[in-house]
Amino acid sequence: MKQTSNDNAANRTSYVGEVYSVGEKKVKSAVLDELPPEWAALHRDGYIHIHDLDAYGKTYNCLTFDFLREFPYRQFDGLTDTAKIIRLFGYIKTLFADMGNEQSGGMAFANFDNDIAAVYKNLGVQDNAQNREITAACIADLILWCNNTHTRMGQTSYYVTLNIGLANSEFARFIAYSVIDEFEKLGAIVFKPNIVFKVAQGVNRFETDNNFDLFQKALLCTAKKMIPTYLLCDCSQDKEVSPEKLSVMGCRTRVVADMFGEQTAIGRGNIANVSINLPRLALEINRDFPNESADEKIERLKQKWTKIADIVTEILIDRYNKVCSHDCSDFPVNCKRQMWCVNVQNMQDVFKHGTLSIGFIGLSETIELITEKRFYADNQTYTLALDFVKFMRDYCDGQCKKQNLNFSLLATSGELISGRFIEIDKSLFSCGANILEKGFYTNSFHVNVDSGISAREKLKKEGPFHALSNGGSISYIELNEAPIGNDEGLRELVEEGISAGVRYLGINFPLDSCNGCNISGVFDICPVCGSNDVTHIRRVSGYLEILDGFTNGKKNEAKTRTSN
Amino acid sequence: MNDKIVLFDLFDTLLIKVWFDYDKALSCLADKYFGRKDELFVLAKEYREKYMLDRNETHTETGFSDQLKYYEKHLGNKLSKPYCDVEWEIFSICREEKLADGAIELLAYLKTRGYKLAVLSNSIFSSATLKKYLNGFGLLAYFDEVISSADILYRKPSTKAFDAALEKLGAKASPNIHFIGNKRDKDYEGALAAGLTPILVTDRSLLQIREFFEQTYLYVNSISERESLVDGPGLRTVIYFQGCKRACKNCHNPSTWALSEGKRYTVEELAKLIRNKAANKKITLSGGEPLLQGKAIENLLEWLSDFDICLYTGGDFDDISDTMKNRLHYIKVGAFDNTCRTTIKPFVGSTNQEFINLRSGK
Incomplete structure (x- = not known):
């Protein structure tokens, strides 16, 4: 069966998947038809993108599991250590499979190493050689499950992110070690789940820190496989928050501040996000006011953006209200397993902790259209760009107060919309050709x-x-080739990132893997066995994918990438 | 910075006088062309007093052909051959020179590294004559220009003489251009006044001058604009040195092969540039074959003694001097072999190559 669409990067095909795809399109179209025409038009015309349209009002986006709060220890009574371990990992897999079909986006463990070790401790699983061996095998099995299972929506893999690195016991350290080690040993062709290493001073960042060895191991694995990525807990934005409370979805979602509770990612997630096509606004300004100065155009950009953002806010609130109108029967697994930060009474108690995000794409093109310079070309242009993003952020902060909900500004990934927006803009505008080409x-x-x-x-x-x-x-950071063996260099990049204020850092490089002999490098024909059966793996929206499955926008981007 | 130009004085710099006998030239001239030997000698003395004695004050030249014309006029008979032929005949009969020690070595080094070379000689004999003479010593091929004061009518130390020579090379005066000569007043002072950097062969032998060049200058293809993660541990600024004789198949830097190409830096200039570029003090010396510039690189290592430096050579471990090894942190040895390419062994291109940490265990 041929793949029917390239809407989503992680798709495979199956009969169920095909039925889903057909249904999804109808649902999306029905959702749009039911929305106020002005809102639907904004989406259809490419001013905005309402993400996961098929899930509109039905479910939320993503969730970092509050894995320990209501863990079902009783179900493990009377089992041997071996059985406990095997059943625990079985429980996690089932959780991923069930939850993955109850929500539209990713699932994450904020501290996979510590969470598993904590469960072990409460279950009385001893830290001994045999239990370590079984644990390592179960971790390898879980990794393979994440990589090889494509049953979500009958066609695609589960967006799973395991945050690790803060391991605070010997067993937790072993679990973190095994996650990296087993993932590394499985070779290039295994590129899921997404593993995030949390870098924090006093824990793993410096030579004198207890988990520095894990950090180094993570870096060496990244050098081979682009995974792990790095959550920089010491960055300016997050350094006041306890690293245990921080977590990231593979896609980049950040959930920290909460108007209704403590600063944490655990048990919370994004409810919905809508991204705004910034270059569209700049293209319109250039068309309508070609002779204005850059400063005047930026003012117009702010006005136009605010108009759209006002509607986006309404859409997000509408979507929030609709999700809240559901009850536990619509989220049976989550209500049973209690992965949210609070016990569910009504859905609003849960979802008010979630974020509503306004996203943006194409800041670079937007500033270039308005100033004819890249935003990083000089200080003046850079300040202009930064001020504009600050303006968007202030707007989101303002909506928090006005709406009494957790609004946030999302630096949207390129996947899907990077191509969709530009296709529409190309059909509408002849000016700005370079940027559209x-x-x-x-x-x-x-x-x-x-x-x-x-x-x-x-x-x-x-x-x-x-x-x-x-x-x-x-x-x-885009590299020409895998920085094999260069943990030192990657660590320098992590340090540079922390001092620059970067919160989440990924290393990308072309990764081609020979299906004949498992050698990886950069090639179309394997340099070792001469086979042309080669899988090209690249990063899309935070997750690694096979190149042939890329959406058109992403393929174009991958072709244009030059290394840093 | 990139003025790869050296000017040379000729007599007693590249060619050392064995004997010179002007009277012999005049006798020959009389015997073969004019007769009337006594009269010719008187005329020659007269000519010298009239036109040649003040040359060192006026820094102007009067060529041998003018002298011949003077004799023709006063003796009343025409030469039976063109002036240039007569000049060459007379020139060759009155002298003997030998090649200075180290001349070929110095010229060959400079020529290989792509320098433009020229002779600027104070001589009454034309450049055509000097060229013929140089050719006899196998030196002519090294030079882009041979300039005689007889042609340009100015003599060193006149700045005009140096300027005329530079103009022929399409260059402008610069301290990066060396002038190598033997006379303090004419060569050294003159070159200095003309804005060049002089070297006297009385201070340093030609072999020492070659050593000076080898120790002072580095030839660089390029310096990486972006730090590399695949040329040794860390984020490394890579200096690609110019010149390699190995010609490995599928070399990914063939533009670094030609020895004559590349931008020239003094060790000091390059060290300062590197200090500016590599904030983390981690660099890799690659190429090209850096060991072809081993002496200057040893000096560079001295300048950058606080740096973490990695050397990529196609040579063997034993090709690297102990001085260098003591200053280096890492080395990659072995020539790239296209038949055993690797993408999984850290920091090498083919499995036969070795990446060595010289400080491990210290």
Whole structure:
């Protein structure tokens, strides 16, 4: 069966998947038809993108599990250590499979190493050689399950993120070690789940820290496989928050501040997000007011954006209210397993802790259209760009107070919309041709992928935008080839990221794997066995995917990438 | 910075006088062309007093052909051959020179590294004659220009003489251009006044001058704009040195092969540039084959003694001097072999190459 669409990067096909795809399109269209026409038009015309439209009003986006709060210890009574371990990992897999079909986005453990060790401790599982061996095997099995299972929506894999690195016991350290070690040993072709290493001083960041060895191991694995990525707990934005409370979805979602509780990611997630097509606004301004100065145009941009953002706010609130109108029967597994931060009475008690995010894409193109310069070209232009993002953030903060809900600003990933927006804009505008020709818009506030600037410089330029994007952000370093064995260099990048204010850091490089002999590198024909049966693995929206499954926008972007 | 140009004085710099006998030239001239030997000698004395004695004050030149014309006029008979032929005949008969020690070595080094070379000689004989003479010593091929004061009519130390030579090379005066000569007043002072950097062969032998060049200058293809993560541990600024003779198949830097290309830096200039670029003090010396510039690189290592430095050579471990090894942190040895390429062994291109940490265990 041929894949029917490339709407989503992680898709595979099956009969159920095909039925889902057909249904999804109908549902999406029905959702749009039921929305106020003005809202639907904004989405259809490419001013905005309502993410996960099929889930509109039905479910929320993503969740970091509050795994320990109501853990069902009783179910493990009377089992041997071996059985407990096997059943625990079985429980987790079932949880992923069930939850993955109850929500539209990703699932994460904020502290996979400590959570598992804590469960072990409460279950009385001893730290001994045999239990370690079984644990390592179960971890390998869980990794393979995440990589090989495509039953979500009958066609795609589960977006799972395991945050590790803060391990505070010997067994927890072993679990963190095994997650990296087993993932590394499984070779390039296994590229899920997403593993995030949380870097924190006093824990693992420096040579003298207890888990520095885990940090080094993580870096060496990244050098081979692009995973783990790094959550920089000491960055300016998050350093006041306890690292245990921080977590990231593979896609980049950040959930920290809560108007209704403590600052934490655990048991919370994003409810919904809507992204705004910034270059569209700039294209319209250039068309309607070609002779105005850059400052005048920026003012117009702010006005136009606010108009759209007002509607986006209404959409997010509508979606929030609709999700809240459901009850426990619509989220049976989650209500039973209690992965949320509070026990469910009514859904609003739960979802008010979630975030509503306003996203943006193409800051680089927008500033270039208005100033004819890349936003990082000089201080003046850079300040202009930063001020504009600050303006968007202030708006979101304002909505928190006005609406009494957790609004946040999301530095949206490029996946899907980078191609969708530009296709529509191409059909509408003849000016700005250079920007439209390349076939994609640049991810959030990222420096253009063809900038050619150094890695350090890129991090320095992007850092300040992280602090403003409180709904989530990531910086990528693009390399020509795998930095095999260079933990030292990657660590320098992590340090540079921390001092620049980067919150979440990913290392990208072309990763081609020979299906004949498992050798990886950068090639179309395997240099060892000569086979042309080669899988090309690249990062999309935070998760690694096989290149053939890329959406068109992403393919265009991958072609244009130059290394930092 | 990139003025790869050296000017040379000729006599007693590149060619050392064995004997010179002007009277012999005049006798020959009389015997073969004019007869009337006594009269010719008187005329020659007259000519010298009239036109040649003040040359060192006026820094102007009067060529041998003018002298011949003077004799023709006063003796009343025409030469039976063109002036240039007569000049060459007379020139060769009155002298003997030998090649200075180290001349070929110095010239060959400079020529290989892509320098433009020129002779600027104070001589009454034309450049055509000097070229013929140089050719006999196998030196002519090294030079882009041979300039005689007889042609340009100015003599060193006149700045005009140096300027005329530079103009022929399409260059402008610069302290980066060296002038190598033997006379303090004419060569050294003159070159200095003309804005060049002089070296006297009376201070240093030609072999020492070659050593000076080898120790002072580095030839660089490029310096990485972005730090590399695949040229040794850490984020490393890579200096690609110019020149390699190995010609490995599928080399990914063939533009670094030609020895004559590349930008020239003094060790000091390059050290300062690197200090500016590599904030984390981690660099990799690659190429090209850096060991072809081993002496200057040893000096560079001295300048950057607080740096973490990695050397990529296609040579063997034993090709690297102990001085260098003491200053280096890492080395990659072995030539790239296209038949055993690797993408999984850290920091090397093919499995036969070795990446060595010289400080491990210290």
